[in-house]
Amino acid sequence: MSLLEIHNLSLSIHGAPVLDHVSLSIDPGQIVAVTGESGSGKSMTALAVMQLLPAGTVATGSVRLDGHAVLNSPEDEMCRLRGAAVGMVFQEPMTALNPVKTIGDQVMETILIHKAMPRDAARTRAQEVLTRVGLPPDRFPLSRYPHELSGGQRQRVVIAMAIALRPRLLIADEPTTALDVTTQAQILDLLKGLVTEYGMGLLMITHDLAVVADMADRIVVMQKGRVVETGATDHLLRHMQHPYTRMLFQASGHRVALPAPPAPAPLLEVRNVVRDYRLPRTRLFEKPVHHRAVDHVSFTLNRSERLGLVGESGCGKSTLTRAILGLEEVQRGQILLDGQPVFTGHKPNLAVRRKMQVVFQDPFGSFNPRHRVARLITEPFHLLEAPPTGSERQHRIAEMLTAVGLSPDDAGKYIHEFSGGQRQRIAIARALMIRPELILFDEAVSALDVSVRAQILDLLAELCAAYDLTYLFISHDLSVVRTITDRVMVMQSGKIVEQGETERVFADPQHPYTQTLIQAVPKLPEIGQGAA
Amino acid sequence: MLRYALKRLISLALSLAVASVVIFAVIEVAPGDPASFMLGVNAQPETLAALRAELGLDVSRPQRYLNWVSGMLAGDFGTSYTYRTPVAQMVADRLWVSLPLALYALTLSTLIAFPVGIYAAARRGKPGDLAVMGATQLGIAVPNFWFAMMLVLIFAINLRWFNAGGFAGWDNGLWAGLHSLTLPAIALALPQAAILARVMRSALLDILGEDFMRTARAKGLSRRQALWRHGVRNALIPVLTIIGLQFSFLLAGSIIIEQVFYLPGLGRLVFQAISARDLIVVESVVMLLVFAVITVNFLVDLAYAAVDPRLRSRT
């Protein structure tokens, strides 16, 4: 008998259908990955097993956990199962822990709430599981608070809470999505190890197909609340039946062809740039401590070149981006665009700003919700001495909207009328509006679903051919950087540790950190493109 | 933690210093000379000069400010212009009515608001919650002195459970004192309790949407257990802010409520002083009130740190 048996599960929230006849099963010791894009219903499937669905949810079908029917079973019975028979790990480790309780108390709570053992034994067990997840009490005492731990460490605490009572089933909902790639690799290893050691079943929810292919024994592909394909990992990867599955895998490994860059002619020159931040003092009269976010960074970006900047969170790439944009002044070194400094006498240099634009990550926060698209995308006109007016302005708006694949009629709409992918297109239109010489893409495709991401990458490649773009592409996602750049720089702790031609760096990394980084990225399997 | 407390203490001292300058400056711009006001228009120049010297008015302004502050630090608030008695003694007597009243009301308000707010949050959208929300909406709209008059009408004049006014004094025992402060305290507390209950409810509802509440439920805690073990303590952080603010409202409110119940508190003292133009008494009472408010906010800051470990380690 299977550990978890979901049969024909349908869900609706306030009448809106969310899941449509979903069936899947998990055996002990098995890892089943549920994957799909946002809105596929993969997280709702997990919450249905826990019976932690939002208010107003109506469920039909059956969910059997270890022989118990959990669907519509009484709340007090579910409380006995949660934490004991099934544990859960969530996506966002920064907010998944109660900030005012120690990690020891929070791990012990799982044990004590089920009255599984007396307090002393619970403390010992908490120490054991924390040690097992890589937080030994001699270095991470039970009295630590969550804010004293990093994101990866907090996720370990969440896992410790989930496995404290050795549940038969563990559910992990995007457990590594919020983490850096090297941390992700460690957490995935930990989860795999726990499954083998305890013989648990693992229901893993993730959008990342490389993680899926790397981890799962079985794969369940979902789209719009339906299971479109399911099968053993090896078999499914070799013989994909459903077009959506194929599209998903193709989009994940999407490659674009960039036009060849011309002979090098420097456009952006960054020389020995240093940016320090003062940290809050920890004692009253000590000397102020500085954190060096950018540490003697030098590089050159040539005209019509596509340069990548990769690194993990906190490596200083955001600070460097802001310094190049002239949003922050640097303490030492020089940033020159076309030979002119970004800052002159503590003031941003308008002549330089005119030649630069940026596309940000968040398609929802990048626009003032109160303005129409025409006003939003013409905001950079503010930089021009003689911005186009009247019909010329209308013409430019129409041209740019068309260039990014939207309709000129969209100019009169508000931003909330567009999807995430469309908003990112509008952001690109805004950046192109004044035909800047340099565009910075700051994690510009990181928040998008894989299929939308592939379309935006295609758009970028087209625009490179049409408008001869020069850009700096900042991202934590190595696979995207690999296809969309000519050259790449790797940043660690404020320093550029390696730079070179993209293919060369990826194929033959020289610096140990680059090697670790590339090693840590889960590999997308080669799939037979035409075979079906 | 110690560093945090020290930092707050320094900011407390600074606030007090600036506040004292402001109060002194405002009183200084008042027209007229207290000495000639006390002696009338026909006073002899020599007597006037003597009185000015006695009152400490014959020195420069900065000197007068320093004398005032150093006097206060030593417990000497000066001499009342009208009663010719030490202000410190007058204020101390009245403080023993106003301060217990404000604290009594704060206790009542908290004791009522916490359970009501938690009850409403736990039953969000259900009839119990709607009833609480309606009642608190009304409670916020009621002026406390009018509510006090209604309490007098019902419980003192009609039911005769309490005296309509006056203060029994603490000499007749704690119970007698508390008894005569009960109606005023209820009048002060209920409108504030309505505000506090709403804050408690909405703070809890915010917390209920947090990720860690879902984590707690995934561990096997029931809705109620999660609310009590993880919700309430986190909700205390915004609630404490409001309690701190409420103390200043209660203290100010008690000055008004004293008028309804004819209580011999700071309120009556200050209004008598205003009509008698006894500015040194006004100055001292205002300084005392501001001192109380700033001190309570300091205590609230310390309470924050006790509740929130992030504050303890950060600064």
Added chain:
Amino acid sequence: MSRALILGAALSSVVVLMALLSFVWTPYDHAALNIPEKLQPPNAQHWFGTDHFGRDMFSMIMVGARTSIAVALVAVGIGMALGAPLGLAAAARKGSWLDELIMRGNDLVFAFPSLVIAILITAVFGPGAVNAIIAIGIFNIPVFARITRGAALSLWEREFILAARVAGKGAARISAEHILPNVANLLIVQGTIQFSLGILAEAGLSYVGLGAQPPTPSWGRMLADAQTMVSFAPHLALIPGLAIIVTVLGLNLLGDGLRDWLDPRIRVARA
């Protein structure tokens, strides 16, 4: 639109209309003494009864609404007109000496409840409606400065502000063009709440004699006059009290309703 919004708007507009109407018409002259008809309970001739001088309570309530609304409105206006720009400036220069100065100044004003400010002002300049306005207005400044700064700070972190900065716009322009329109809803809601608090504060100040002075009619002073007569003429206290409650309740409901209605997040959740 929610029921709270409709009820709140209805109650508030009744009070405002009554105040406006009192400029052209009241049932009786609110100041006319009529000793023979004193202390009448509410009846057909005098809907709200008469006071101890035989004055018509309904007329006094109508004219008193004028005082309450005027004092509270001007006080909120002062608070918003000075507080919101201070908050915007503090947020635009977060962490600078200007921000520090504004915020410490705020803390200081918070240490003076509006009644204490009124006591100080009255002690020096004597009582009056204008001094009540100043006292309540001063207390409102930090309220508006604080919520404006808080909301503006989170907006400054948003990417559309960064985009505006990349478009070369300065702090003042961004504050006016992007920040202010996005905090306007919040200011309107808070303004409604402070308006109701202002009415309560004005009533309290007038009750203890620090607010509007005779012959200006005021709800707070009507309550003070009623105090000695509450045992045999309870309507003298009941009616001004109910007038205050209805006004404040109406404004609070209006504020809550507006907040739910204007908050785009909540509207999206409902859609």
